[in-house]
Amino acid sequence: MTIKITMFNYKWGSILLFLVCLTSTDLQAQIKLNNLSVGSSVWFRTYNTPDERVALVNPPAENGELNPMLFTSIIAEIALGEKYNLVSRVGYGTNDYSTIFTVGNLIRTESIAQVLIPLSLGINYNFISSENNNADNYSKKAHFFAGAGFNRLLIQHSISRVLSSGPGGFNDRYFVGNDFGVYIHSGISKPLSKSFDLILDARYNAGYYIHRVYPDELNGQYLRKRISANGIEAGLRLVFNFNNK
Amino acid sequence: MFFSKSRSVTFLKVSKPLIFLLSVGIVFFACAPMDVDNIQPFQYIIKDFDGKITLGIANKKKPALTDFEPGGIELPPATLELVEDILTAILRDNLKDENENILQDFAFLRDPVAMDNRLKDIDVNDIDNILDTTIPLEDIFADIFFLVEDVPGLFRYLPTYIPPKIDGIIFNFYDIPPKVKGRIIPVLLNDYDPSKLVAVNSSLVTPCAVAVDAAYNVALGNLILESERQIAEAGIFYDGIRVEIADIKNDRFDYLSDTLQGSIDELRRLGIAINIASENLLREGKINEEIYYGIKLFMVAFLVKSRQNLIMFNDTVIAAIEKIADEDIERVNQAYNDFLDDLEDLFGEAMQDLNGIRNSALNNCHNQGGGS
Numbered sequence: 001m002t003i004k005i006t007m008f009n010y011k012w013g014s015i016l017l018f019l020v021c022l023t024s025t026d027l028q029a030q031i032k033l034n035n036l037s038v039g040s041s042v043w044f045r046t047y048n049t050p051d052e053r054v055a056l057v058n059p060p061a062e063n064g065e066l067n068p069m070l071f072t073s074i075i076a077e078i079a080l081g082e083k084y085n086l087v088s089r090v091g092y093g094t095n096d097y098s099t100i101f102t103v104g105n106l107i108r109t110e111s112i113a114q115v116l117i118p119l120s121l122g123i124n125y126n127f128i129s130s131e132n133n134n135a136d137n138y139s140k141k142a143h144f145f146a147g148a149g150f151n152r153l154l155i156q157h158s159i160s161r162v163l164s165s166g167p168g169g170f171n172d173r174y175f176v177g178n179d180f181g182v183y184i185h186s187g188i189s190k191p192l193s194k195s196f197d198l199i200l201d202a203r204y205n206a207g208y209y210i211h212r213v214y215p216d217e218l219n220g221q222y223l224r225k226r227i228s229a230n231g232i233e234a235g236l237r238l239v240f241n242f243n244n245k
Numbered sequence: 246m247f248f249s250k251s252r253s254v255t256f257l258k259v260s261k262p263l264i265f266l267l268s269v270g271i272v273f274f275a276c277a278p279m280d281v282d283n284i285q286p287f288q289y290i291i292k293d294f295d296g297k298i299t300l301g302i303a304n305k306k307k308p309a310l311t312d313f314e315p316g317g318i319e320l321p322p323a324t325l326e327l328v329e330d331i332l333t334a335i336l337r338d339n340l341k342d343e344n345e346n347i348l349q350d351f352a353f354l355r356d357p358v359a360m361d362n363r364l365k366d367i368d369v370n371d372i373d374n375i376l377d378t379t380i381p382l383e384d385i386f387a388d389i390f391f392l393v394e395d396v397p398g399l400f401r402y403l404p405t406y407i408p409p410k411i412d413g414i415i416f417n418f419y420d421i422p423p424k425v426k427g428r429i430i431p432v433l434l435n436d437y438d439p440s441k442l443v444a445v446n447s448s449l450v451t452p453c454a455v456a457v458d459a460a461y462n463v464a465l466g467n468l469i470l471e472s473e474r475q476i477a478e479a480g481i482f483y484d485g486i487r488v489e490i491a492d493i494k495n496d497r498f499d500y501l502s503d504t505l506q507g508s509i510d511e512l513r514r515l516g517i518a519i520n521i522a523s524e525n526l527l528r529e530g531k532i533n534e535e536i537y538y539g540i541k542l543f544m545v546a547f548l549v550k551s552r553q554n555l556i557m558f559n560d561t562v563i564a565a566i567e568k569i570a571d572e573d574i575e576r577v578n579q580a581y582n583d584f585l586d587d588l589e590d591l592f593g594e595a596m597q598d599l600n601g602i603r604n605s606a607l608n609n610c611h612n613q614g615g616g617s
Contacts, residue, residue, distance in 0.1 A: 104609030
């Protein structure tokens with residue numbers, strides 16, 4: 001009997017493997033959830049492409065300008081030994097974009113309500129001295145860390161069109177997509193107590209995603225427009241340490 | 246066994262974190278990237294033309310058909326009186342004096358040596374032969390007619406030919422105007438190619454202009470359909486009149502045929518009756534030989550003139566019927582052309598309106614700017 005390998009099997013098989021690993025007490029003994037943190041950050045998106053308005057009518061031709069987006073994130077770190085952490089992150093940010101196109105007496109306004117969910121997976125290296133590694137002093141001294149990893153951007157666009165007159169307007173048509181990116185990451189962690197740390201960190205995100213555009217002129221055919229996901233992101237987060245003994 | 250049990254347990258203990266990392270990575274990278282889809286292109290809906298372009302109804306006039314009076318062969322009152330006197334004299338003692346004088350004058354014209362024997366021998370066959378236009382006329386009968394023709398006082402007693410009249414005017418063979426031919430409506434669209442006007446200005450929004458031209462073409466198509474409908478309707482209308490004209494033409498030929506045969510029958514009857522009357526009157530002694538030959542000579546001239554009238558009537562009326570049919574067809578063609586002229590004018594007016602609306606709609610397709 002042959003087994004047909006499909007994307008579906010591959011995906012659900014890996015999820016099943018992941019769940020098996022999580023429920024394995026033996027594995028839990030070796031891999032420990034180090035901390036969990038919640039924080040906010042500002043992603044100063046800089047574009048080497050036109051921004052999201054490229055997906056709307058009458059898009060600007062030039063590259064997008066600095067576009068700060070506020071993100072809320074949950075980050076979990078799993079200790080992979082004394083100085084390495086596996087860092088995973090789920091963020092949530094929104095933004096709005098709109099364009100106006102006036103043809104004669106017809107004013108067409110199109111807008112995007114964007115939800116951007118960056119998923120990150122990477123490894124951090126903690127610059128911890130042996131003295132600092134002492135359990136007694138651990139919570140009393142700050143340390144630096146640095147790392148790198150992959151981003152996965154989940155994008156949801158709710159697109160609306162408003163017309164000054166006539167038919168053709170609508171509200172909230174939802175479209176989703178995703179793509180990959182990379183990041184480098186560094187920061188400083190300041191212990192506040194045995195259980196809580198405060199982290200000030202920054203990362204540089206790099207990547208893009210593809211948006212389809214159906215120009216009026218192309219009669220239903222679409223173009224694939226690349227939208228940059230570059231930019232420095234800086235934030236502050238509160239960390240709860242599980243490994244606080 | 247490839248692995249011992251103890252070595253397998255050790256491998257699993259060491260590799261479980263790697264398996265975990267591998268599975269996390271697989272989950273993270275499992276799904277392929279997906280483009281963010283988008284809304285479909287905007288469809289410009291142009292209603293500027295709706296209900297605003299109509300083609301007027303071109304006037305279809307039925308032309309007045311040609312008035313025709315066929316004419317014919319007529320017996321003047323003096324002839325009728327003379328013939329009636331000859332035919333009824335047998336019932337009386339003699340002819341009226343004035344008619345005897347007239348017949349005496351006829352008799353004076355003849356050459357007795359050359360003609361009397363032939364006049365005396367005239368019978369029904371001779372009468373039929375004189376009236377039969379397909380048979381050559383005997384020279385002696387033609388000579389007698391020419392003798393009478395030269396004497397107007399006697400010639401007036403012969404049958405007269407009434408020529409046909411067309412619209413009250415005596416038909417003239419030699420005055421036929423050139424024919425008017427029907428035509429077809431010219432192709433008007435050559436002047437109204439929408440593609441010539443698209444995107445002449447860089448600020449013209451092409452999809453909007455395309456939508457305008459799509460709506461324009463629909464309106465133009467409706468105009469053309471309506472004009473074609475009117476042309477087809479007019480074609481049926483005027484074809485009906487042409488059929489009517491052809492029917493009238495056939496009826497006239499039937500009338501001509503009937504009239505010719507009726508005239509021949511009547512003239513033959515009169516000729517036979519006069520011939521018999523002349524014989525009876527002579528035999529009864531109610532007329533002398535001079536009057537007898539006068540009657541015979543009158544009868545021959547009467548029949549030859551009738552033959553001549555029959556030929557003229559036949560030829561002229563046939564030509565007149567053909568000419569009338571042609572002229573009526575020309576009138577129909579002219580009326581059809583007038584209809585097309587009217588339709589063209591209406592079409593041109595509608596096109597002016599259509600192009601005006603199109604220009605206005607295109608002006609509304611210019612990008613007026615607008616911030617983003």
